[in-house]
Amino acid sequence: MATIPADTRLAPRRETADKLRALLEAAREAPLLAVVILGGLVLVAVLADLIAPYDPTLPVKGANVFDPPFWMEGGSTSTLLGTDFQGRDILSRLIHGARVSLIVGLMGTLVAGSIGTAMGILSGYAGGWVDQIIMRVTDAWLALPAIVFAIFLAAMIGPSMWNIIAILGGVYWTRYARVIRGEVLTLREREFVKLAEIAGASKLRVIKKHILPNVLNTVTVLASLTVGVVIIAEASLSFLGVGVPPPQPAWGLMLSEARPTLMAGQWWLTVFPGACILLIVLATQLFGDWLRVRLDPQTRNL
Amino acid sequence: MLEVTDLRTHFFTFGGARVVKAVDGVSFRLREGETLGLVGESGSGKTTTCMSIVGLLPRAGRVVGGSVLFEGEDLTRKSQRELRRIRGRRIAMILQDPMASLNPLFTIFRQVAEPAFFHQHLRGRTLRERVRHLLESVRIPSPEWRMRDYPHQMSGGMRQRIVGAIALAGGPRLVIADEPTTNLDVTIQAQYLDLLKDIQRETGVALIFVTHNLGIVAKMCDRVAVMYAGKIIEQGPVRALFDDPKHPYTRALLGSVPKLGSKEPLYAIAGQPPNLADLPSGCAFHPRCPEAVPRCATEEPGDVHLAGGRVARCWLVSDGLTRS
Amino acid sequence: MTQFVLRRIFYSVVTLFILSATIFLIVRLTGDPVALMAEASARPEDLDRIRQQWGLDRSWPVQYATFMQNAFKGELGKSFNYRLPVSELYFQRLPNSLTLGLAATLISLLIGIPAGIISAVKVNTWWDYAAKGVALLGLSIPGFWLGLVLILVFSVWLRWLPTSGAGDWRHVIMPALALGWYFAASMLRLTRSSMLEVLGSEYIKLARLKGLPDVVVIAMHAFKNALIPVFTLAGVNMVVMVNAAVIIEVIFAWPGIGRLLYEGIFQRDFPLVQGVVIMAGFMIVAINLVVDILYAVIDPRIRLAR
Numbered sequence: 068m069a070t071i072p073a074d075t076r077l078a079p080r081r082e083t084a085d086k087l088r089a090l091l092e093a094a095r096e097a098p099l100l101a102v103v104i105l106g107g108l109v110l111v112a113v114l115a116d117l118i119a120p121y122d123p124t125l126p127v128k129g130a131n132v133f134d135p136p137f138w139m140e141g142g143s144t145s146t147l148l149g150t151d152f153q154g155r156d157i158l159s160r161l162i163h164g165a166r167v168s169l170i171v172g173l174m175g176t177l178v179a180g181s182i183g184t185a186m187g188i189l190s191g192y193a194g195g196w197v198d199q200i201i202m203r204v205t206d207a208w209l210a211l212p213a214i215v216f217a218i219f220l221a222a223m224i225g226p227s228m229w230n231i232i233a234i235l236g237g238v239y240w241t242r243y244a245r246v247i248r249g250e251v252l253t254l255r256e257r258e259f260v261k262l263a264e265i266a267g268a269s270k271l272r273v274i275k276k277h278i279l280p281n282v283l284n285t286v287t288v289l290a291s292l293t294v295g296v297v298i299i300a301e302a303s304l305s306f307l308g309v310g311v312p313p314p315q316p317a318w319g320l321m322l323s324e325a326r327p328t329l330m331a332g333q334w335w336l337t338v339f340p341g342a343c344i345l346l347i348v349l350a351t352q353l354f355g356d357w358l359r360v361r362l363d364p365q366t367r368n369l
Numbered sequence: 370m371l372e373v374t375d376l377r378t379h380f381f382t383f384g385g386a387r388v389v390k391a392v393d394g395v396s397f398r399l400r401e402g403e404t405l406g407l408v409g410e411s412g413s414g415k416t417t418t419c420m421s422i423v424g425l426l427p428r429a430g431r432v433v434g435g436s437v438l439f440e441g442e443d444l445t446r447k448s449q450r451e452l453r454r455i456r457g458r459r460i461a462m463i464l465q466d467p468m469a470s471l472n473p474l475f476t477i478f479r480q481v482a483e484p485a486f487f488h489q490h491l492r493g494r495t496l497r498e499r500v501r502h503l504l505e506s507v508r509i510p511s512p513e514w515r516m517r518d519y520p521h522q523m524s525g526g527m528r529q530r531i532v533g534a535i536a537l538a539g540g541p542r543l544v545i546a547d548e549p550t551t552n553l554d555v556t557i558q559a560q561y562l563d564l565l566k567d568i569q570r571e572t573g574v575a576l577i578f579v580t581h582n583l584g585i586v587a588k589m590c591d592r593v594a595v596m597y598a599g600k601i602i603e604q605g606p607v608r609a610l611f612d613d614p615k616h617p618y619t620r621a622l623l624g625s626v627p628k629l630g631s632k633e634p635l636y637a638i639a640g641q642p643p644n645l646a647d648l649p650s651g652c653a654f655h656p657r658c659p660e661a662v663p664r665c666a667t668e669e670p671g672d673v674h675l676a677g678g679r680v681a682r683c684w685l686v687s688d689g690l691t692r693s
Numbered sequence: 694m695t696q697f698v699l700r701r702i703f704y705s706v707v708t709l710f711i712l713s714a715t716i717f718l719i720v721r722l723t724g725d726p727v728a729l730m731a732e733a734s735a736r737p738e739d740l741d742r743i744r745q746q747w748g749l750d751r752s753w754p755v756q757y758a759t760f761m762q763n764a765f766k767g768e769l770g771k772s773f774n775y776r777l778p779v780s781e782l783y784f785q786r787l788p789n790s791l792t793l794g795l796a797a798t799l800i801s802l803l804i805g806i807p808a809g810i811i812s813a814v815k816v817n818t819w820w821d822y823a824a825k826g827v828a829l830l831g832l833s834i835p836g837f838w839l840g841l842v843l844i845l846v847f848s849v850w851l852r853w854l855p856t857s858g859a860g861d862w863r864h865v866i867m868p869a870l871a872l873g874w875y876f877a878a879s880m881l882r883l884t885r886s887s888m889l890e891v892l893g894s895e896y897i898k899l900a901r902l903k904g905l906p907d908v909v910v911i912a913m914h915a916f917k918n919a920l921i922p923v924f925t926l927a928g929v930n931m932v933v934m935v936n937a938a939v940i941i942e943v944i945f946a947w948p949g950i951g952r953l954l955y956e957g958i959f960q961r962d963f964p965l966v967q968g969v970v971i972m973a974g975f976m977i978v979a980i981n982l983v984v985d986i987l988y989a990v991i992d993p994r995i996r997l998a999r
Contacts, residue, residue: 212937457904
């Protein structure tokens with residue numbers, strides 16, 4: 068029931084200490100489950116070389132191919148989750164796979180977010196024909212299902228982790244562009260932007276000091292929702308053989324390698340990598356939902 | 370026929386951590402065929418009072434005290450099932466927005482027919498006759514044709530008359546009209562008000578008229594109750610109350626209506642309406658009251674009954690300090 | 694109104710133009726198909742002959758102009774691999790993809806609508822949280838992995854359903870479930886929010902004020918209004934599913950458009966890839982155009998909002 072007119076709110080200019088405190092406060096209220104899963108996975112990914120019992124790209128000496136997990140008959144405690152078609156340790160591959168998923172998920176989101184935010188600000192702030200061109204390109208990009216576009220690009224450009232990051236970034240930026248453009252259009256009409264313009268601030272300065280800080284919340288929320296999508300997209304590409312190339316241990320690739328033996332009932336090859344994808348995406352979704360409610364109640368329906 | 374006594378409706382938000390006293394001790398009576406005007410700023414509890422009477426509060430709202438006696442029955446003690454048989458049949462309501470009040474996907478016939486279909490169990494030709502009659506009574510031209518239309522094919526004034534027909538469909542004894550004309554053009558407003566008066570004359574229904582337009586009150590109502598921060602701070606017959614308002618808030622409200630040709634300065638009420646979740650101590654109006662005395666900030670005034678069926682809630686009145 | 698429709702059509706054409714040009718460029722920037730088509734022993738003259746035969750010796754703008762000219766006549770070029778017109782291949786596979794898309798749409802509606810309605814009517818209760826959980830899982834479980842797990846459970850362990858290929862209804866169940874799962878979550882979310890919006894509307898308040906039973910209020914007054922956007926999205930989703938089910942079709946060896954695209958990509962059959970991708974874009978742009986125009990016809994206010 069606050070009666071302060073919206074326009075008197077000035078562009079937030081927080082000091083570093085304030086920001087840090089806000090961050091700490093936020094961390095305390097964050098959803099426990101999501102933080103534990105994400106934190107754990109990040110830790111695993113960073114320390115993969117230390118934690119993983121074996122080299123993920125080489126067969127384990129003394130182990131057979133298709134060893135089942137240790138609790139099943141024929142399993143061994145030296146390869147806890149069993150081995151794959153080359154006799155490589157599944158657990159080690161999963162651990163290293165977390166690294167691939169997180170790098171692609173975060174970097175892909177970063178690329179998409181950067182392109183999209185830049186395009187959105189440019190489109191919304193410049194207006195006119197620049198706006199028209201960017202929006203028509205956005206429309207064209209959105210006309211293709213993102214995954215079809217990504218498969219197409221990946222097949223044409225060739226598989227490598229960095230290519231995948233660039234491709235996914237190049238496919239998923241459109242949503243940012245649309246939403247950010249809309250925000251910039253309203254920001255442009257606000258008092259503090261007008262005042263800065265009247266005071267003679269350059270366009271670049273206005274964007275840097277007034278527009279960008281005010282769209283960052285939305286960008287963060289969108290990013291939190293994009294990470295999961297990008298991770299699934301990477302897994303899909305790797306599964307189809309146009310993503311991360313073998314012998315790198317990507318979860319999608321592991322699923323693809325498990326396919327020929329699925330009919331033979333070697334379920335652990337299929338279940339574990341998929342469960343890892345599910346877990347990481349679920350955690351980012353939970354985290355994103357929380358972030359969304361917290362940072363930007365208006366975008367709840369995105 | 371309607372006697373509301375010490376009605377209290379509170380809203381519990383944030384899991385009960387915050388209580389908003391939207392209606393806090395409202396009492397009034399309404400006789401057969403009478404019209405009561407309920408006035409006040411937005412957020413003063415007018416709509417919540419009405420919704421408490423018909424038992425349709427939002428999820429967070431609850432009647433926590435008082436009673437609503439309607440034709441001898443206490444509506445606050447009735448189940449939703451029993452209330453459903455009263456709503457639309459014995460008590461009807463007209464909502465603010467004629468554009469939004471009608472379901473866009475149903476024909477006029479269907480929407481007007483529903484109360485008669487569910488309450489009076491009319492079917493077939495009798496139902497059709499009834500709808501035609503209702504549309505005629507709200508002056509819809511060529512009702513036979515119009516009842517096949519959808520809401521978007523009609524103008525705002527026409528739609529609001531349809532809403533009026535829906536209200537009358539169950540043959541109610543009480544109609545509550547919640548700002549029924551705020552979204553209409555001025556000329557259509559006048560027509561609509563005339564229509565309501567005509568209908569009231571013909572059927573003898575009692576009317577509660579919620580509005581913030583004092584001109585409408587003067588034109589339509591027999592009695593008027595002024596609400597502020599969930600309480601009725603003054604009520605009485607329209608003429609007497611308008612001629613000699615007792616409460617400073619009523620005076621301010623009357624003063625803020627521009628009078629044509631008047632030389633007096635326009636009097637705007639200073640300050641903001643209070644936050645219902647965090648009311649000022651004592652009389653809720655005291656921070657904005659130009660005549661407040663120290664006592665107003667500490668103690669809450671009670672109802673003071675005056676001659677001519679008037680009631681006011683103000684220390685100035687009870688202590689006889691009224692400015693001449 | 695006419696102006697609005699014309700403007701929307703114009704935008705759609707521009708969109709398709711940009712899209713086709715982009716696809717066209719990417720295909721040509723990323724490799725020489727002729728080398729792949731010819732046998733390893735082919736001499737440079739043979740390659741030139743093939744180039745000439747397929748019109749690949751001409752400049753890109755000329756190639757693009759020819760391509761667009763043919764596209765307007767409904768001709769999307771000829772597949773290198775199948776030696777058949779792309780449009781013929783596309784329409785050969787379309788019925789299979791439509792079957793799958795339709796079944797997946799049905800599944801997404803069967804899960805999404807009831808769950809969405811329950812969670813809106815019983816908002817903030819145990820039911821609502823359960824539905825939210827389902828929606829969250831829908832977005833988090835990769836559809837293709839769900840497909841693999843379904844194969845594992847129903848084909849390998851239980852031996853109830855065939856693993857792959859198209860045939861009778863038993864072949865459709867698993868791919869449709871794997872494909873529709875993700876969309877069920879979005880249906881659920883949309884039904885819930887749409888239903889909540891309608892339930893808060895004035896006409897629902899008036900319906901309650903008429904003293905109608907709750908069942909009538911929800912099933913007749915709210916339902917119909919709330920489901921308009923849901924069915925609209927279902928329609929759009931179906932078109933997307935028809936064209937985007939690449940992985941699911943690969944996993945279940947479903948002979949649809951997605952698999953056609955997959956094959957085209959790996960055989961570097963670029964007229965085929967180009968044609969299929971552009972057809973997908975065309976269908977999606979078309980359905981969006983139709984939806985926009987229909988909405989504008991139904992509700993004049995939308996014209997101003999967009």
